[in-house]
Amino acid sequence: EEPKAPFIQTEIPGPKSRTLFNELSTVQNSLAVQFFVDYDKSYGNYLVDVDGNVMLDMFTQIASIPIGYNHPSLVETIKKEENLSTFINRPALAVFPPGDWLKRLQSSLLAVAPPGLNEIQTMACGACSIEHGMKAMFIAYQRKKRGGQPPSKEELQTCITGVAPGCPDLCILSFKNAFHGRTMGALAITHSKPVHKLDFPVPYWPMASFPILKYPLEENVRENQAEERRCLEEVEDLIVSWNKSGRPVVGCVIEPMQAEGGDNFASAEFFQGLQEICSKHDVSLAIDEVQTGCGSTGKFWAHEHFNLKESPDIVAFSKKMLTGGFYYKEHYRPHEAQRIFNTWVGDPSKVILLEAVVKVIKEQNLLARVNDTGKCLFGGLQGFQTQYPNLLSRLRGLGCYGSIDLPSMEIRDKVISKLRAKGVNTGGCGEKSIRFRPTLTLEKHHVDIFLDKFNSVLHEV
Amino acid sequence: EEPKAPFIQTEIPGPKSRTLFNELSTVQNSLAVQFFVDYDKSYGNYLVDVDGNVMLDMFTQIASIPIGYNHPSLVETIKKEENLSTFINRPALAVFPPGDWLKRLQSSLLAVAPPGLNEIQTMACGACSIEHGMKAMFIAYQRKKRGGQPPSKEELQTCITGVAPGCPDLCILSFKNAFHGRTMGALAITHSKPVHKLDFPVPYWPMASFPILKYPLEENVRENQAEERRCLEEVEDLIVSWNKSGRPVVGCVIEPMQAEGGDNFASAEFFQGLQEICSKHDVSLAIDEVQTGCGSTGKFWAHEHFNLKESPDIVAFSKKMLTGGFYYKEHYRPHEAQRIFNTWVGDPSKVILLEAVVKVIKEQNLLARVNDTGKCLFGGLQGFQTQYPNLLSRLRGLGCYGSIDLPSMEIRDKVISKLRAKGVNTGGCGEKSIRFRPTLTLEKHHVDIFLDKFNSVLHEV
Ligand code: FES
Secondary structure (H helix, E strand, C coil), X not given: XXXXXXXXXXXXXXXXXXXXXXXXXXXXXXXXXXXXXXXCCCEECEEEECCCCEEEECCHXXXXXXXXXXXXXXXXXXXXXXXXXXHHCCCCCCCCCECCHHHHHHCXXXXXXXXXXXXXXXXXXXXXXXHHHHHHHHHHHHHHHHCCCCXXXXXXXXXXHCXXXXXXXXXXXXXXXXXXXCCHHXXXXXXXXXXXXXXXXXXXXXXXXXXXXXXXXXXXXXXXXXXXXXXXXXXXXXXXHHHHCCCCEEEEEECCEECCCCCEECCHHHHHHHHHHHHHCCCEEEXXXXXXXXXXXXXXXXXXXXXXXXXXXXXEECHHHCCEEEEECHHHCCCCCCCCCCXXXXXXXXXXXXXXXXXXXXXXXXXXXXXXXXXXXXXXXXXXXXXXXXXXXXXXXXXXXXXXXXXXXXXXXXXXXXXXXXXXXXXXXXXXXXXXXXXXXXXXXHHHHHHHHHHXXXXXX | CCCCCCECCCCCXXXXXXXXXXXXXXXXXXXXXXXXXXXXXXXXXXXXXXXXXXXXXXXXXXXXXXXXXXXXXXXXXXXXXXXXXXXXXXXXXXXXXXXXXXXXXXXXXXHHCCCCCCEEEEECCHHHHHHHHHHHHHHHHHHHHHCCCCCCHHHHHHHHHCCCCCCCCCEEEEECCCCCXXXXXXXXXXXXXXXXXXXXXXXXXXXXXXXXXXXXXXXXXXXXXXXXXXXXXXXXXXXXHXXXXXCCEEEEEECCEECCCCCEECCHHHHHHHHHHHHHCCCXXXXXXXXXXXXXXXCCCHHHHHCCCCCCCEEEXXXXXXXXXXXXXXXXXXXXXXXXXXXXXXXXHHHHHHHHHHHHHHHCCHHHHHHHHHHXXXXXXXXXXXXXXXXXXXXXXXXXXXXXXXXXXXXHHHHHHHXXXXXXXXXXXXXXXXXXXXXXXXXXHHHHHHHHHHHHHHHHC
């Protein structure tokens, strides 16, 4: 059922997409729309637009489609009579959970829990996963500070208005170019592009540099080590100085690879050093795996590449995981009811879809496939980079997750648009990178098609 | 298929619920769980727990079930072959929308848009609906302030770190006892209970009093008018003083009836006065209809009871609407792409369920039924309040949405638990209220059952 190759019959967006765009624009701002999709016809790694254009999808709904469009096992999941009521009756999950809830968690989220993390809080999207992960860190910090005492009357009163001591002046450390979400807490630790933050009164919290490595890595070992050392020193300096200033750093949130901010990779040693600094200063460490989780780097969780001494304190996820949420160490479990809570706290209908996805990943050994396919993808791109040194640079990737840079934003955008005209859908990130975010079911023959189209675009540019 | 009456065979939580509770507690904090539910067996207005207890549900998943459990029209929606791909392929909706997206919006969200509001932004839950509604107000405010000029270089640079002028010192005014959500921006305007805010470094923004009316209303006309006047004066004073202090008030967010904070009702005149003050001071007015929207007050939107001179600027929703989002006036449409944005911006699979719900509401004229049934419900409660003046007070309600007070939290909790033991599920709110949040399909015979059980509980207490 998967198309054999891309097939393009109109420009993109085509006439139907353009008409729909004009109509949709009467009821909302639609300026982010690239084209309208026929999701009935899309299949596997191919996206079909409303004008009948068939594109190989290397962007996959901003990295959120795990095993391709209309995967048969997901069709089956929805058609199963026994699953029907889960799709209809969304519960207030933390108050009236379904009887099979733990079983469902065990065959989905808990079956792929990062090593060392045994507890799970479901949420609904990346932003609330990060927001509530930060709250878990604040709660644990204040509980420890109280040394077993209950909150004071003054704390209970002042928190209602939102002032200290009930709402204490605490902060979370994050990184330049980071993206963690668009609600206010997630936005406070986001530092990638003005479009996210401009005009919004977000809390001002410490921001350290994230390493910007020079490529190829083999030729820049010493500079890159120095760069990472510089960033780690900045982290430690910021923790010390903010602690001194009376606004203690409770936690540190970081992406294993910065995605939105330009696909910035750092070494395992950098993350090991970061964990060391955090534990030295009693700062909780949360890894935001919203874009990197669920296998695309060749390990289920990207931070598994880092050989950390112990697991991170919190690991947040969403996108390909279909549900949001975070794993946490026992220390981060609130002791009271309804501290990490909302009406829905997630959605069991997404969890049973994830159950099917996890089954497919395991049965078909998709992580091995991601590593194989990734070798072709990045091997091929490596060849192009050698061939076109003035056009391509900074190739970086793990598994099938990675990026390559063009000389400028203008050229990058042109390449993306020409690729699309030839039937390959990709996305940009950072200032001038193209990011590759295929599904876990991408195969070598897809990569061949992509490399062929990419090559001909590079010829033209 | 709907049970004829409650049927109780164990205590609640029963043995199966208690076992499941202990098991679930090994992987997460489960202290908010009341009992485990069999969602396959639940039907209409009846919730069935895993121990086989059948309860009339007057709480409905914290007011989030619109037309009852396993409604046939929702079953049909999910089984329709043409809807299948919507449940499987969740799109990055703002970038790659499905071809039928506008049509779907027209037969769901736009078909029930509040009078005067023609634009719609979808979101995924109450919290992000409020967060992004506030962002729309900040964007419109800053755009107006810039008078058509683009943001300055300094603004673009400073917003990345999160300081002024890029992230200006602006605020939103809200009310004592308000609840708007648990992400940090929504939390800044939430002021109901310590459990929501304690330990979290939320922004400190102005909080005005919300009227606490005396009941019965007929006997307290003058005091209540004075109380509402006092609150409105506070609103205006806060706007003036915060504006002067260099932290201008951009918007005001308010629930039409405060739910979580104790089902506090204010008069239409109060809301008219609030709108007047807001427009006098150029403050945007957003109504949070997350809990009140979708018909439970007898009008589709609760603020329609207020006869406002013009529509509010923003109306946010979630819960019974199944999808989150907000309606807004054209002035609040961002002029640039991706300002109000995230990966999913909602979920078309929830919107096609809402489509079916809206169809049922219209075809079966459920708003009229809500008003009829509500008259029985609150009429009956009125009788009890007269009969038990030492137990019951402050009866208040509109449609089927409302509350009654018990003398203390302890007695309130006892009444809720005794009601449950007799097969009626209700929820508390505020300090000592019981709130009634049935579906729109509740009928008089359900009310008779409820009143009968309630009467016998009152006898016992
Ligand atoms: S904030 Fe995550 S779904 Fe609303």
